[in-house]
Amino acid sequence: MSASTASAPVLLPSFITPAVEQELLTEAIRLRRLLHHIAEPSLSEHQTLQAILNEVQSLQTAAQTELKISFLPDKSIPGAMITLRFKPSGRHAALRCDLDGLTIQESTDSSHLPARAGFNCKTGCMHACGHDGHMAIALTLLKFLARHPELMQSADAPAALSFIFQGAEEGCQGARYWVESGLLQGIEDLYCFHLGMGLPDKTCAPAADGFLATLKFDLTVHGRTAHAGRPRDGINALTCLCTLITMAQELLRPERGEIINFGTLHCEGARNIIPALASAQGELRAPAADTLKGMQERLDDLISAVAAAFPGSRIECVKCGFGLPIQADPVLAQQLGRAAAAAGLTLQPQFDFKASEDASLLIKAVQDHGGRGVYSVFGAHLAAGHHQSTFDFNEDALLGAIKTYLTLFTGAAGAAA
Numbered sequence: 001m002s003a004s005t006a007s008a009p010v011l012l013p014s015f016i017t018p019a020v021e022q023e024l025l026t027e028a029i030r031l032r033r034l035l036h037h038i039a040e041p042s043l044s045e046h047q048t049l050q051a052i053l054n055e056v057q058s059l060q061t062a063a064q065t066e067l068k069i070s071f072l073p074d075k076s077i078p079g080a081m082i083t084l085r086f087k088p089s090g091r092h093a094a095l096r097c098d099l100d101g102l103t104i105q106e107s108t109d110s111s112h113l114p115a116r117a118g119f120n121c122k123t124g125c126m127h128a129c130g131h132d133g134h135m136a137i138a139l140t141l142l143k144f145l146a147r148h149p150e151l152m153q154s155a156d157a158p159a160a161l162s163f164i165f166q167g168a169e170e171g172c173q174g175a176r177y178w179v180e181s182g183l184l185q186g187i188e189d190l191y192c193f194h195l196g197m198g199l200p201d202k203t204c205a206p207a208a209d210g211f212l213a214t215l216k217f218d219l220t221v222h223g224r225t226a227h228a229g230r231p232r233d234g235i236n237a238l239t240c241l242c243t244l245i246t247m248a249q250e251l252l253r254p255e256r257g258e259i260i261n262f263g264t265l266h267c268e269g270a271r272n273i274i275p276a277l278a279s280a281q282g283e284l285r286a287p288a289a290d291t292l293k294g295m296q297e298r299l300d301d302l303i304s305a306v307a308a309a310f311p312g313s314r315i316e317c318v319k320c321g322f323g324l325p326i327q328a329d330p331v332l333a334q335q336l337g338r339a340a341a342a343a344g345l346t347l348q349p350q351f352d353f354k355a356s357e358d359a360s361l362l363i364k365a366v367q368d369h370g371g372r373g374v375y376s377v378f379g380a381h382l383a384a385g386h387h388q389s390t391f392d393f394n395e396d397a398l399l400g401a402i403k404t405y406l407t408l409f410t411g412a413a414g415a416a417a
Helices: 003-007 018-036 046-060 113-117 131-147 175-181 237-251 289-309 330-342 359-368 397-409
Strands: 066-071 079-085 092-098 160-166 189-195 203-205 213-222 259-266 277-286 314-323 372-378 382-384
Touching (some): 018 046, 018 113, 046 066, 046 131, 092 131, 131 189, 131 397, 160 175, 189 359, 189 397, 203 330, 203 397, 213 289, 237 259, 237 277, 277 289, 289 314, 314 359, 330 397, 359 372, 372 397
Parallel strands (some): 092 160
Antiparallel strands (some): 066 079, 203 372, 259 277
16 A cells, blocks of 8 residues: 555444444443443453354354454463454454453442443442443444455454453453463464543544553461460561551552552451451552663662561562553554544543553564554543443444444455555
């Protein structure tokens, strides 16, 4: 494709008629509500994955192209990669979405659409970050293209298109299993995305920036139980842990954008017993990987110092999640922007994500073997902020993302070379 052609506006493909738009949106909303109702926490998304596989299995008899389902080597970790092959050889692209919900009790107020329409989740878990919408977008695209492989015959369309359904994005725990699995090896172009994040309806940030490097960790303090009236006979694990949490706040250098947070604190016992065990979950965030490394080193030093201040105690720190800043490929970003504009979305050239994403590990893995990646955000009006019990998004926003990726993947936005 010439430079002059690359700069010319992209038109919405003619197959995306008003009737097709309505079909796509209706299906996406159905899937979103189905998946919203069965939200599950990280590393436990078994029912969610089975619902996706049920949709795919019902599709297999109607699919007009080769369809392959791959799983992680450790079958206890929920996730699947579903690949459609349209041509014998050529580029392999992939679209990644996330499966997990959050351990939030969802609102039952009638002003909350999921409650009013009867698809709110009642298990103590909730899709309060839009992952139900992400899955609905990916699954709607997968089902449509599997039935219409003739749309993927352009020279600019990929020969194979994979849909990665990744669990445990919350806490940045799930991506590492995919990196270690080897399933990403053949992928040349990886597309990741998010709904909402403060962008209004009918907007798209083709290449979001401002991702925070992060480390998620679990702390466990081992002390020694004793009668509360004889404190010197024991080692108070709770006091030790609270000391560490308080002192950790002094590690921060706010001028460098450093963040530390402790979200849980657990200790069983009674008021008249010196507790022998206490635990907490925390995280570090920073704008750059080297800044995060420095924070991690200071935290490790602090753990050693606090343990020494409580003789006989033992402090374990298990590092369980990790995320990096994302460097988007400019060619993929430009093409996605052209496709989004064709879909009727207003482009947001600069957008700071201001959060962490373990999609960063997937993109880095693809880039490390010579591939490319990009992370985009599709605007959606939110009824409440992310991670709140009344979170909900405008379901019409699903269509904008679907039209964007259909325009992109069918080659209407030009070659990805």
